Amino acid sequence: MAATIIDGKAFAARVRGQVAEHVARLKEVHGLTPGLAVVLVGEDPASQVYVRSKGKQTVEVGMASFEHKLPAETDQETLMALVEQLNSDPSVHGILVQLPLPDHLDEEAVLNAINPAKDVDGFHISNVGLLGTGQKAMVPCTPLGCLMMLREHHGSLSGMDAVVIGRSNIVGKPMAQLLLGDSCTVTIAHSRTKDLPEVVRRADIVVAAVGRPEMVPGDWIKPGASVIDVGINRVPAPEKGDGKTRLVGDCQFDSCAEIAGAITPVPGGVGPMTIACLLANTLTATCRAAGLPEPEGLTA
Numbered sequence: 001m002a003a004t005i006i007d008g009k010a011f012a013a014r015v016r017g018q019v020a021e022h023v024a025r026l027k028e029v030h031g032l033t034p035g036l037a038v039v040l041v042g043e044d045p046a047s048q049v050y051v052r053s054k055g056k057q058t059v060e061v062g063m064a065s066f067e068h069k070l071p072a073e074t075d076q077e078t079l080m081a082l083v084e085q086l087n088s089d090p091s092v093h094g095i096l097v098q099l100p101l102p103d104h105l106d107e108e109a110v111l112n113a114i115n116p117a118k119d120v121d122g123f124h125i126s127n128v129g130l131l132g133t134g135q136k137a138m139v140p141c142t143p144l145g146c147l148m149m150l151r152e153h154h155g156s157l158s159g160m161d162a163v164v165i166g167r168s169n170i171v172g173k174p175m176a177q178l179l180l181g182d183s184c185t186v187t188i189a190h191s192r193t194k195d196l197p198e199v200v201r202r203a204d205i206v207v208a209a210v211g212r213p214e215m216v217p218g219d220w221i222k223p224g225a226s227v228i229d230v231g232i233n234r235v236p237a238p239e240k241g242d243g244k245t246r247l248v249g250d251c252q253f254d255s256c257a258e259i260a261g262a263i264t265p266v267p268g269g270v271g272p273m274t275i276a277c278l279l280a281n282t283l284t285a286t287c288r289a290a291g292l293p294e295p296e297g298l299t300a
């Protein structure tokens, strides 16, 4: 195996350490405690696990954590009213509404009701526009975490060929904007892309964000390229026993690791960085709201 394994778990722990230092100083010097509110509608077990883990890490870095669990049948008005309440609560600096929402709810309307300054997911239309025009925005956590790992590994990304596989609003599109902001030549590939293997073979940086288990094999990868695997797919693992599952990414780890220069594992890669960046964004939102200088190295 030739590739450097980018340890997202260790990187995320360092980011949380930096966040915790800033939080301690905010408390001591300014009497400010950053607060993150997470809203979960419904009882999806995977979502509950993520929300619990976010809440635990929020408290560990010294922030206040507010969890709002609403039943699956919650109506639009009730959810919008909760968002309004959090918007006007001075102890809440960041708001995250866990996605996906149940089908009967209007996701776009809910996300756009969040005060953009508290929009730590970066999904509000004005943050999307700010990012797209290179202005100061709240940046989506997963792409921000991917960018941090790439910058750490490469230093400058200027002039590199980057291929983002997947065009979602949560990962693919903002990832492409961030890479463009760091002067990569960016291609966004998707399900209709002609000759995807050839497109991917041109890339110095591959970001796989499609949600299809192990769809990128090693022979699509240019030797020495950096592979960032955003996929978190739970698949059956009969070898572990009846009904057992395991997590795999969108890339075939072993074959890609033989050819790549660097690769993120699943689990232990992008996932932990996503949560660390959520905490970083909450810190950033708190500093901006208070008119204080932003933490260095924790923003795009």
Ligand SMILES: Nc1nc(=O)c2c([nH]1)NC[C@@H]1CN(c3ccc(C(=O)N[C@@H](CCC(=O)O)C(=O)O)cc3)C=[N+]21
Pocket: 050, 096, 097, 098, 099, 100, 121, 141, 232, 247, 266, 267, 268, 269, 270, 271, 272, 273, 274, 275
């Ligand atoms: N508004 C919103 N913002 C989100 O950021 C958001 C969301 N909704 N809905 C759900 C997805 C999913 N998500 C993950 C974060 C961390 C891990 C993570 O840390 N995963 C571990 C493994 C966890 C396990 O073992 O299941 C890892 O990759 O090492 C996974 C998934 C954030 N999401």
